[in-house]
Amino acid sequence: MKVLVLMGGISLERDVSLASGAAITSALQGNGHEVIAIDTAEGSRYLKESTRLISDDIKTAPPELGQLARYDRVQSLKIANLEELSDVDAVFLAFHGGSGEDGTIQALLDLAGKKYTGSGMLSSALCMNKAISKKLFERDDIPTPDWMLINKKDFDDELYELIRQEFSPPIIVKPNDQGSTVGLSLVEELDDYRKAIELACEVSDNVMIEEYIDGRELTVAILGERALPVVEILPKNKLYDYECKYTEGMCAYEYPAKIPDETTILIQDLGLRAFKTLECKGYARVDFRMDKEGRLYCLEVNTLPGMTKTSLVPKAAKAAGISFDQLIEQILQLAIED
Numbered sequence: 001m002k003v004l005v006l007m008g009g010i011s012l013e014r015d016v017s018l019a020s021g022a023a024i025t026s027a028l029q030g031n032g033h034e035v036i037a038i039d040t041a042e043g044s045r046y047l048k049e050s051t052r053l054i055s056d057d058i059k060t061a062p063p064e065l066g067q068l069a070r071y072d073r074v075q076s077l078k079i080a081n082l083e084e085l086s087d088v089d090a091v092f093l094a095f096h097g098g099s100g101e102d103g104t105i106q107a108l109l110d111l112a113g114k115k116y117t118g119s120g121m122l123s124s125a126l127c128m129n130k131a132i133s134k135k136l137f138e139r140d141d142i143p144t145p146d147w148m149l150i151n152k153k154d155f156d157d158e159l160y161e162l163i164r165q166e167f168s169p170p171i172i173v174k175p176n177d178q179g180s181t182v183g184l185s186l187v188e189e190l191d192d193y194r195k196a197i198e199l200a201c202e203v204s205d206n207v208m209i210e211e212y213i214d215g216r217e218l219t220v221a222i223l224g225e226r227a228l229p230v231v232e233i234l235p236k237n238k239l240y241d242y243e244c245k246y247t248e249g250m251c252a253y254e255y256p257a258k259i260p261d262e263t264t265i266l267i268q269d270l271g272l273r274a275f276k277t278l279e280c281k282g283y284a285r286v287d288f289r290m291d292k293e294g295r296l297y298c299l300e301v302n303t304l305p306g307m308t309k310t311s312l313v314p315k316a317a318k319a320a321g322i323s324f325d326q327l328i329e330q331i332l333q334l335a336i337e338d
Contacts, residue, residue: 001033001034001089001090001332001336002033002034002035002036002087002088002089003028003033003034003035003036003088003089003090003091003092003332004035004036004037004038004084004085004088004090004091004092005021005024005025005028005035005036005037005038005091005092005094006021006038006040006091006092006093006094006095006100006105007020007021007024007037007038007039007040007094007095008021008039008040008041008042008095009039009040009041009095009098009099009100009105010041010098010099011095011096011097011098011099011100011101012097012098012178012182012183012203013096013097013098013178013182014041014096014097014098015246016096016246016306016308017094017095017096017097017100018039019306019308020094020096020306020307020308020311021037021039021094022037023307023308023324024092024094024307024328025037027324027325027327027328027329028092028328028332030325031325031328031329033332036084036088038084040100040105085112085114088114089115089336090114090115090116090117090332090335090336091109091114091115091116091117091335092116092117092328092331092332092335093105093106093116093117093118093304094304094307095304096304096306097178097182100304101124101128101303101304102124102125102128102177103120103121103122103123103124103125103128106118106119106120106121106124107121115335115336115338116335117282117283117331117332117334117335118281118282118283118284118303118304118331118335119278119279119280119281119282119284119303120279120281122279123278123279123280123281123303124303124304126278126279127278127280127284127300127301127302127303128177128303129176129177130174130176130177130208130300131147131149131176131206131208133278133300133301134147136277136278137274137277137298139277140273140277142270142273142274142277142298143270143295143296143297143298144297144298144299145172145210145211145212145213145289145297145299146167146210146211147208147209147210147211148163148166148167148208148209148210149176149206149207149208149209150163150197150206150207150209151205151206151207152201152204152205152206152207153205155197155201155207160193160194160197163193163197163209164190164193166209167209167211169187169188169189169190169193169212170186170187170188170212170214171186171187171193171209171210171211171212172184172185172186172187172208172209172210172211172212173185173187173193173196173197173199173200173207173208173209173210174200174207174208174210175200175203175204175206175207175208176204176206176207176208177204177206178203178204182203182242183199183200183202183203183204184200184239184241185199185200186212186238186239197209213289213290213291213297214291214292215289215290215291215292216232216259216289216290217232217233217234217235217240217287217288217289218230218231218232218233218257218259218267218287218288218289218290218296219231219233219285219286219287219288219312219316220267220268220271220285220286220288220316221283221284221285221286221305221312221313221316221317222271222272222275222280222283222284222285222286223283223317223322223327223330223331223334224282224283224330224334225272227267227268227269227271227272228313228316228317228319228320228322229255229256229257229264229316229319229320230255230256230257230259230264230267230268230316231253231254231255231256231257231312231315231316231319232253232254232255232257232258232259233251233253233312234251234252234253234254235250235251235252236250236251236252237250245306245310246308246310247310248310251310253312253315255315255316255318255319256319259290263290263294263296266296267288267296270286270288270296270298271286271288274286274298274301275301278301280301280303281334281338282331282334282335282338283305283313283331283334284301284302284303284305285301285302285305285312285313286298286300286301286302287299287300287301287302307328313327314327
């Protein structure tokens, strides 16, 4: 099968995407597929054995906005005009964040009539927008932490005081449309609220204020219609931040998680429900917090989860007896069969 792997793009999660793309490309080649890998921001093409040119190095912090400014946003969206797209059997999406995960690229591929991995345009857009996701969770009785959405144009002293009254520390402040904890802060003092909000406003027009759930960090991967074993995340920092996610040794993982069977079943059920609520397809990762009383809270659904050597979905697959190469093949087949 001839497969086009798209990665990189203009996103604060660009480095992670390139690392995922390198791993996916290698697995597809190992499975016997003819693979073309393209970084849509650079226009770079990596053919056959030249995949070593794809960087799999992830820095301990995301790229600066200024570093991304050099890329042509229009050029990065010219997917439908790619010569390689015309004769491939499927497109494997290795994007994280930005137009590669928010439904934009998915819409272009739909117009081109191409099969691609992961969720469609609508689901991708819903999952990228944390506020809309939470509204749908609440509609379908999927528990989620209390939250408030603010627009940076409306952020003034009056709104700041309202936030201080409504939310006692600690709280989570995060951009409404970013992943990999980019722009996210765990705020433990009232006097630090403003600084955290201003940080999030640097990367998004809309910022979410969210109740912090003190407890355990758990995640479940969905593959097709199956929930994989639950993974527990044990970061060295108090928060599972960008550094912990992508720096080896900064985080430990239990897979499967050491939790009661009934808790595992409940997380898997809630994960599948969230997956269906947001109309996801193919595969996704659903993130949870569990408080000290054992209550579960769904945080978000990631439609294009990481596929790096430290990523969570490959760990869940390994716990289910699925190798990385097998996981990539199953994701590809789900796209072909859709």
